[in-house]
Amino acid sequence: MMQESDAIERLRGFATDPAARGLADDAALFESLVITHDTIAEGVHFLPADPADSVAWKLVAVNLSDLAAKGATPAAALLSLTISDDDQWDAAFIDGIGAACEHFGLALIGGDTIALPAGAPRVFGLTAIGRAGPSTPARSGAKPGDQLWLVGTVGDSATGLALLKRDPAAVGSLVERYRRPVPLLAAGRALAQHASAMMDVSDGLLLDARRLAEASGCSAALDLDALPLSTAFNAERGDGLGARLFAATGGDDYALLAALPAGFDPLSLSLPSGTSITCIGTVAADGETLRLVSSGKPVALPETLGHEHHGNSASPMAGRA
Amino acid sequence: MMQESDAIERLRGFATDPAARGLADDAALFESLVITHDTIAEGVHFLPADPADSVAWKLVAVNLSDLAAKGATPAAALLSLTISDDDQWDAAFIDGIGAACEHFGLALIGGDTIALPAGAPRVFGLTAIGRAGPSTPARSGAKPGDQLWLVGTVGDSATGLALLKRDPAAVGSLVERYRRPVPLLAAGRALAQHASAMMDVSDGLLLDARRLAEASGCSAALDLDALPLSTAFNAERGDGLGARLFAATGGDDYALLAALPAGFDPLSLSLPSGTSITCIGTVAADGETLRLVSSGKPVALPETLGHEHHGNSASPMAGRA
Numbered sequence: 001m002m003q004e005s006d007a008i009e010r011l012r013g014f015a016t017d018p019a020a021r022g023l024a025d026d027a028a029l030f031e032s033l034v035i036t037h038d039t040i041a042e043g044v045h046f047l048p049a050d051p052a053d054s055v056a057w058k059l060v061a062v063n064l065s066d067l068a069a070k071g072a073t074p075a076a077a078l079l080s081l082t083i084s085d086d087d088q089w090d091a092a093f094i095d096g097i098g099a100a101c102e103h104f105g106l107a108l109i110g111g112d113t114i115a116l117p118a119g120a121p122r123v124f125g126l127t128a129i130g131r132a133g134p135s136t137p138a139r140s141g142a143k144p145g146d147q148l149w150l151v152g153t154v155g156d157s158a159t160g161l162a163l164l165k166r167d168p169a170a171v172g173s174l175v176e177r178y179r180r181p182v183p184l185l186a187a188g189r190a191l192a193q194h195a196s197a198m199m200d201v202s203d204g205l206l207l208d209a210r211r212l213a214e215a216s217g218c219s220a221a222l223d224l225d226a227l228p229l230s231t232a233f234n235a236e237r238g239d240g241l242g243a244r245l246f247a248a249t250g251g252d253d254y255a256l257l258a259a260l261p262a263g264f265d266p267l268s269l270s271l272p273s274g275t276s277i278t279c280i281g282t283v284a285a286d287g288e289t290l291r292l293v294s295s296g297k298p299v300a301l302p303e304t305l306g307h308e309h310h311g312n313s314a315s316p317m318a319g320r321a
Numbered sequence: 322m323m324q325e326s327d328a329i330e331r332l333r334g335f336a337t338d339p340a341a342r343g344l345a346d347d348a349a350l351f352e353s354l355v356i357t358h359d360t361i362a363e364g365v366h367f368l369p370a371d372p373a374d375s376v377a378w379k380l381v382a383v384n385l386s387d388l389a390a391k392g393a394t395p396a397a398a399l400l401s402l403t404i405s406d407d408d409q410w411d412a413a414f415i416d417g418i419g420a421a422c423e424h425f426g427l428a429l430i431g432g433d434t435i436a437l438p439a440g441a442p443r444v445f446g447l448t449a450i451g452r453a454g455p456s457t458p459a460r461s462g463a464k465p466g467d468q469l470w471l472v473g474t475v476g477d478s479a480t481g482l483a484l485l486k487r488d489p490a491a492v493g494s495l496v497e498r499y500r501r502p503v504p505l506l507a508a509g510r511a512l513a514q515h516a517s518a519m520m521d522v523s524d525g526l527l528l529d530a531r532r533l534a535e536a537s538g539c540s541a542a543l544d545l546d547a548l549p550l551s552t553a554f555n556a557e558r559g560d561g562l563g564a565r566l567f568a569a570t571g572g573d574d575y576a577l578l579a580a581l582p583a584g585f586d587p588l589s590l591s592l593p594s595g596t597s598i599t600c601i602g603t604v605a606a607d608g609e610t611l612r613l614v615s616s617g618k619p620v621a622l623p624e625t626l627g628h629e630h631h632g633n634s635a636s637p638m639a640g641r642a
Contacts, residue, residue, distance in 0.1 A: 017428035107338035110349035
């Protein structure tokens with residue numbers, strides 16, 4: 001069975017243009033534009049019972065999160081829309097795209113509309129085009145000695161999803177985090193000029209941190225005790241090592257992971273008020289690509305670091321944008 | 322049930338940026354770039370038995386056909402890839418994308434990879450980015466008195482599809498036209514500077530000609546006797562009015578339809594050798610938006626002008642990119 005990583009490896013064989021950044025990045029840098037495309041599918045990235053307007057929001061937000069990670073400013077988008085036999089759902093979805101575009105100052109400039117065969121899951125794609133800032137950090141620029149900072153919290157969305165799987169009528173801030181993630185655009189712009197490397201955390205912090213380390217030819221050590229967890233997360237899951245590993249592998253966080261030179265204090269930047277930014281680890285030249293510690297002691301890597309897509313997963317909820 | 326046109330109408334409510342061209346065009350014009358996105362789905366735009374490399378070719382070609390219609394030169398693409406449980410198919414598809422990108426000088430610069438739930442049809446998307454030429458004709462610029470010219474032939478692909486539906490092992494030039502359409506990039510570039518309006522013919526000539534007339538606030542009259550048909554088409558379907566109406570509504574042609582000022586002779590342009598270009602009609606200020614003639618007499622419009630997507634079509638092959 002082909003893994004997402006196998007597919008990307010095969011694509012790398014010919015995606016050799018510098019703009020592709022070795023397909024090891026959240027987005028392409030095409031001249032002065034940062035361009036990304038994410039597709040989301042029912043039963044994979046959203047639940048059939050999720051409200052149409054929140055699915056639309058999520059489609060826009062997950063793409064803009066990629067722009068945030070590159071310090072880009074959203075400019076325009078193309079929508080790949082599938083229409084169904086449910087007019088009301090489709091209309092609410094389209095209106096939700098409009099609301100999200102308006103919220104983020106994103107101009108919808110094109111795309112296409114198709115109908116899938118009866119019974120097929122809904123599939124939506126968005127291409128988001130952003131204007132690059134003065135610098136566009138890649139995933140691959142982390143340097144030994146850098147510190148790893150996390151903007152936002154982890155674990156909320158995965159907890160919200162777990163609540164929804166238990167009770168489709170669940171509500172609350174954790175469910176909202178799953179359904180309506182917020183791309184950290186202003187923080188991304190502020191950090192981009194100083195970060196040696198940056199990416200958004202969408203597939204699980206551990207998997208994404210390992211990707212950043214791998215792309216940079218370095219290793220990363222994360223202190224699980226330092227992970228920023230929300231009060232709502234703690235109330236639901238507690239604060240123990242198990243909860244922290246759940247948060248670090250849950251995915252769908254749309255937090256930002258930035259490697260910053262040691263000694264650089266991101267709190268000196270003008271980040272939006274209320275921004276949570278936390279030093280969670282360090283970059284080193286060698287050693288295991290990803291190492292975890294808690295209470296000063298090494299912690300073995302969990303079997304699954306996050307969500308990697310693989311062909312027709314038996315557990316279709318495993319995938320993330 | 323929501324129609325494709327209803328969905329687009331609703332999207333127009335907020336897609337008000339000039340780059341969107343009122344969502345009445347094949348592609349967006351974003352500064353000096355022409356950008357398009359088309360999604361293709363198994364059972365809708367291609368057959369489950371179509372070879373993986375030809376599906377990949379078609380995905381690239383249908384997007385580049387949109388660039389051709391705007392006179393743009395292909396530059397870069399982002400791929401939305403779904404992986405399945407069939408490694409060999411997926412690998413052949415990826416290699417096919419590579420071959421098509423190489424053929425057209427298209428740099429693959431990004432995209433994403435997801436797995437759909439088991440049993441879902443394959444769905445692939447491509448965002449193609451082209452560099453605009455000196456002028457980028459819209460659909461909406463046709464003027465009364467213009468002549469309508471068709472580059473390429475119509476009916477071949479729909480005939481190829483009909484052959485495949487009868488016999489999945491069918492081969493030959495008509496099947497090839499269905500599976501491996503060729504975007505008319507050089508012709509598009511040559512015509513773009515002179516065309517008042519241009520679009521590619523993907524959903525059926527009659528439907529697309531009506532769209533061009535509507536977008537231009539004009540009417541179009543087509544002479545069915547003038548339609549360029551291939552020898553292979555004639556051999557399969559004959560040359561009568563029924564055959565011509567089939568060709569004019571079949572879709573998947575990826576021909577170009579251009580409105581050129583009366584008296585302008587496109588044969589004076591340096592078109593690639595072997596290019597078929599035919600005057601098939603005229604643009605007028607008023608009258609029915611689309612009128613047909615044959616042997617000098619009016620022909621009633623057929624009930625279906627082409628393929629418009631509608632929610633979960635009972636006839637899923639009805640849709641085209």
